Amino acid sequence: MTTTRVPIVENILNANDRIAEANRQKFDAAKTFAINLMASPGAGKTSLILQTIQALKSSYKVGVVEGDTAPVTIDADKVTAVGMPAIQINTGGDCHLDAIMLSQGLSQLSLDGLDLVIVENVGNLICPAAFKLGTHANVLIASIPEGDDKPYKYPNIYRGISALVVNKIDLTPYVKFDMKYFTDGVRLLNPGVEVFPVSCTTGEGIPAWKQWLKDNITKAKH
Amino acid sequence: MTTTRVPIVENILNANDRIAEANRQKFDAAKTFAINLMASPGAGKTSLILQTIQALKSSYKVGVVEGDTAPVTIDADKVTAVGMPAIQINTGGDCHLDAIMLSQGLSQLSLDGLDLVIVENVGNLICPAAFKLGTHANVLIASIPEGDDKPYKYPNIYRGISALVVNKIDLTPYVKFDMKYFTDGVRLLNPGVEVFPVSCTTGEGIPAWKQWLKDNITKAKH
Numbered sequence: 282m283t284t285t286r287v288p289i290v291e292n293i294l295n296a297n298d299r300i301a302e303a304n305r306q307k308f309d310a311a312k313t314f315a316i317n318l319m320a321s322p323g324a325g326k327t328s329l330i331l332q333t334i335q336a337l338k339s340s341y342k343v344g345v346v347e348g349d350t351a352p353v354t355i356d357a358d359k360v361t362a363v364g365m366p367a368i369q370i371n372t373g374g375d376c377h378l379d380a381i382m383l384s385q386g387l388s389q390l391s392l393d394g395l396d397l398v399i400v401e402n403v404g405n406l407i408c409p410a411a412f413k414l415g416t417h418a419n420v421l422i423a424s425i426p427e428g429d430d431k432p433y434k435y436p437n438i439y440r441g442i443s444a445l446v447v448n449k450i451d452l453t454p455y456v457k458f459d460m461k462y463f464t465d466g467v468r469l470l471n472p473g474v475e476v477f478p479v480s481c482t483t484g485e486g487i488p489a490w491k492q493w494l495k496d497n498i499t500k501a502k503h
Numbered sequence: 504m505t506t507t508r509v510p511i512v513e514n515i516l517n518a519n520d521r522i523a524e525a526n527r528q529k530f531d532a533a534k535t536f537a538i539n540l541m542a543s544p545g546a547g548k549t550s551l552i553l554q555t556i557q558a559l560k561s562s563y564k565v566g567v568v569e570g571d572t573a574p575v576t577i578d579a580d581k582v583t584a585v586g587m588p589a590i591q592i593n594t595g596g597d598c599h600l601d602a603i604m605l606s607q608g609l610s611q612l613s614l615d616g617l618d619l620v621i622v623e624n625v626g627n628l629i630c631p632a633a634f635k636l637g638t639h640a641n642v643l644i645a646s647i648p649e650g651d652d653k654p655y656k657y658p659n660i661y662r663g664i665s666a667l668v669v670n671k672i673d674l675t676p677y678v679k680f681d682m683k684y685f686t687d688g689v690r691l692l693n694p695g696v697e698v699f700p701v702s703c704t705t706g707e708g709i710p711a712w713k714q715w716l717k718d719n720i721t722k723a724k725h
Contacts, residue, residue: 321543321544321545321626322543322628322649322650322653322656322657323543323646323648323649323650323653349656350629350656350657350659351655351656351657351658351659353655353656355652355655355656374629374633374659375629376598376627376629376630403629404543404628404656404657405598405627405628405629406544406626406627407572407596407597407598407625407627407630408598408629408630411596424545424648426545426646426648426671426674427544427545428544428545430577431544431545433573433575433577434544434571434572434573434575434577434626435544435572435573435626436573437572437573437596449648451677452648452674452677452678455673455674455677456674456704482678
């Protein structure tokens, strides 16, 4: 099995990487900073996107690509309701976005004038880690009620990220979550990752996250 | 692409179903009730297993099969620490268990004297829905902080379950969760599913879940 299976997987990933490179060139040409936002279901991807738009909208234009496994537009509708462009990619049951899906999605979203594009991946800590999209940064949202052992259980997704948002810190008084155990696991896998503890409900921590985005938006313009 | 891809997927699923049938015969021969426990990361699979063992241990013996994508034994260690047999299946990065993995796992777990086997699937709301394991019932754990829109976003996993545990109801005062919107989504997809609101932290709701298991354990003995 292994000898026939591995080359096929490698070819798929190579083809994906070529399309990802083309997506990157598209973002670079438009001087648009693009992030691939990953998380388990319910960690707060859409809530962070809405908080981010709120924080940036006086100075920047943000576009959103929503990846969903089912043909529901719940998340995309929330984004367009606050006046930013959003398109939806339905993966047809697949557990992740890939570069080809994003490429097709980008054909419906004009990057002209967009400072930031947030690609909301499918809610999943496993499959999205294996597919480059061509964005500039992979960002993961962990959340306090998910528990402090997730870096140990889903190491691959923690290895490949530039920034980690730890959401729902307002729930810290009500759940068991050992921040040191969690952070030790994260640092072991990814010593350089930037960590942003936030609450999308109270807005706590959002200014630091906003600053990181602003720095990267500025870099993408040069 | 589609015409060559679909038959391969179908063959894999057919092969899986045959092994699942053999797993089922093994459970039936041992008169052991077996469940496939699915959830997103951090919804409380291991917490529910520990609460279940606590609730049943005076009358029943419970075995646990832990599916993990990484070679960590955090969950299996918690089960053996409370005196019940547990084995671990490392999926090697795969996003779900399949019947073949379970079959291999069962070769290490004697069903002799076990009244209940809980198979803890990989934390994921997408991939596990596609693979039968041969257990008697699919059980899903949703959790309050994940949000009330999950049935709408991950319909496939909600369609194929016999029981739904809604965990972390102790967090209801602190998060937005419209139980009617959630339940309407569940009933639309799966009108007959049994729903058990619980808190694995406070123990609330566990007696009803215990009774459902006891009824099924009794049925499996006949």
